[in-house]
Amino acid sequence: MGKFSEEVMKLGIEIMTTLVEILGINPTNLTPMIENGMQVVNVNCYPPCPQPELALGIPPHSDYSCLTILHQSSSGLEIMDSEDNTWKSVPHIPGALQVNIGDHFEVLSNGLYKSVWHRGTLNNSKRRISIASLFSLRMDDKVETATELVNDQNPKKYRETSFRDFLNFLVNNEVGPQGKSYRDTLKLKNN
Numbered sequence: 001m002g003k004f005s006e007e008v009m010k011l012g013i014e015i016m017t018t019l020v021e022i023l024g025i026n027p028t029n030l031t032p033m034i035e036n037g038m039q040v041v042n043v044n045c046y047p048p049c050p051q052p053e054l055a056l057g058i059p060p061h062s063d064y065s066c067l068t069i070l071h072q073s074s075s076g077l078e079i080m081d082s083e084d085n086t087w088k089s090v091p092h093i094p095g096a097l098q099v100n101i102g103d104h105f106e107v108l109s110n111g112l113y114k115s116v117w118h119r120g121t122l123n124n125s126k127r128r129i130s131i132a133s134l135f136s137l138r139m140d141d142k143v144e145t146a147t148e149l150v151n152d153q154n155p156k157k158y159r160e161t162s163f164r165d166f167l168n169f170l171v172n173n174e175v176g177p178q179g180k181s182y183r184d185t186l187k188l189k190n191n
C-alpha cells in the first residue's frame with residue numbers, strides 16, 4: 001500500500017502540474033504548493049448487498065480535492081453525465097486508474113475544469129474495493145481562482161477555500177444524500 005500510494009502521488013503531481021500548465025496560469029507559487037500538498041487515501045470496502053437497487057455504497061458527492069485517482073476492483077463507480085443528467089457506469093478495466101477533477105481545481109480554473117459528481121453503487125454477488133487518493137493543498141493553504149482566468153467576460157465565480165474550511169463545513173452541516181454540497185457553497189451569489 002505504501003509503495004502504491006507513493007507512485008500514485010507522483011502520478012497525481014504530474015497530472016496536476018500539467019493541468020495547471022494547460023490553463024496557462026503562473027505556476028511559480030502553485031507548483032510548490034501542489035508538490036507539498038496532502039494525499040488522503042480512502043479505502044472503501046463494499047460487501048455484497050442482497051438488494052443493491054435499494055441502497056448505495058457512497059452517496060452522490062464531488063471530492064474535496066484538486067484531483068482524485070481511483071482504483072476499483074470491479075465496476076461500481078458511476079459519474080453524472082452533465083449532457084443528459086444521467087448516471088454513467090465507469091467500466092472496470094483491470095490495471096486502469098480513474099482520474100477525476102475535484103472541487104479545488106474547479107475553483108482554481110474558474111469553472112473551466114468541472115468537479116466530477118459521482119457515487120459508488122453496490123452489487124449482490126461480490127465484495128468490491130475501491131482505493132481513492134485525494135490530492136489537495138496543505139490544510140491552511142488557500143485555493144483561489146487564478147487571476148489570469150478572470151476578466152469582464154468571465155467574472156470570478158468562486159470564493160477562496162482551504163481544506164480546513166471544508167472540515168469546518170463538515171462539522172457544522174448535514175452531509176449525505178439530503179445534505180448540502182460543499183461545492184455549491186463555494187459559488188459566488190452573482191453567478
Ligand SMILES: O=C(O)CCC(=O)C(=O)O
Pocket residue numbers: 042044057058063070072076077078118119120129130132
Ligand atoms: O467506491 C467508489 O467507486 C467511489 C469512492 C469515492 O467516491 C470516494 O472515496 O471519494
Ligand SMILES: [Fe+2]
Pocket residue numbers: 061062063118132
Ligand atoms: Fe469520491
